[in-house]
Amino acid sequence: MSQHVSTTETRPSALRVLLDNRPSYLSFGMAWLVGHGAYALSHGDDPLLRLPAAVPSALLIAGLAIAMVVTSIVTMKAQRGVTGRDAMVGNLLAVSWLIGFGALFFVISALSSALAQDDLKMLLWPTGSGLIVGLLYLAGGAAYRDVLQYALGAWLALTSSAALFLDGASPYWVLAIAGGGSYLVAAALEPRRRAIAIAA
Secondary structure (H helix, E strand, O other): OOOOOOHHHHOOOHHHHHOOOHHHHHHHHHHHHHHHHHHHHHOOOOOOOOOOOHHHHHHHHHHHHHHHHHHHHHHHHHHOOOOOHHHHHHHHHHHHHHHHHHHHHHHHHHHHHHHOOOOHHHHHHHHHHHHHHHHHHHHHHHHHOOHHHHHHHHHHHHHHHHHHHOOOOHHHHHHHHHHHHHHHHHHHHHHHHHHHHHHO
C-alpha cells in the first residue's frame, strides 16, 4: 500500500528560500569585529590602544543597532506574502530576541548586584549576548532547517561561553576574531545555502 508523503515535510520553508542572510551576517560580523576589537585593543593595564572608556561601548552598540535594523529590513522583505506556519515561526522568533535579551538584562543586573562587582557587566554583556544570539540562531536554524545558521549559532554559543574562562583582553579577542570572523564565513557560504534551498 502506498504511503502519502505530506508536502509540509518535503517542501522547503518558503521563508528559508527567500531569506538572504548575507546583509545580516556581514553587518553583525563587522559590529563584532569593530566593537569587541576596540574592547580588546583598549583593555588591561597596558592596552595596545588607549581609548576613552565610552568609545568601545559606543562602537559596539552602534554596530549592533545597525545590524539589527538591517536584519529587520531583510526579514520583513522576505516575509511579504509568506503565510501559515512560516509566518508564525518568523513572528515567534522575532519576539524571542526581545525575550532573550530581556532575560539576559535581569540575570546580569542580579549577578552584578549580588556580587557587588560592577566590572562584571563589562564581561557578561558581550559574552552573554553571544550566548543568547547563538541560541536564537540554533532555534532559527532548526525551525527553517538551515544548517548554516544552526552551525553559526552553535559556534557563537560555545565560543562566547568558553571566553568566560579567559582573563584580561583575551575574551574580547575571542569574541572579535572567532565570533566576528564566523559571521563573515557564514556570509561567504550563504549563497551556496540559498542555492541548495531553492533547488530543493
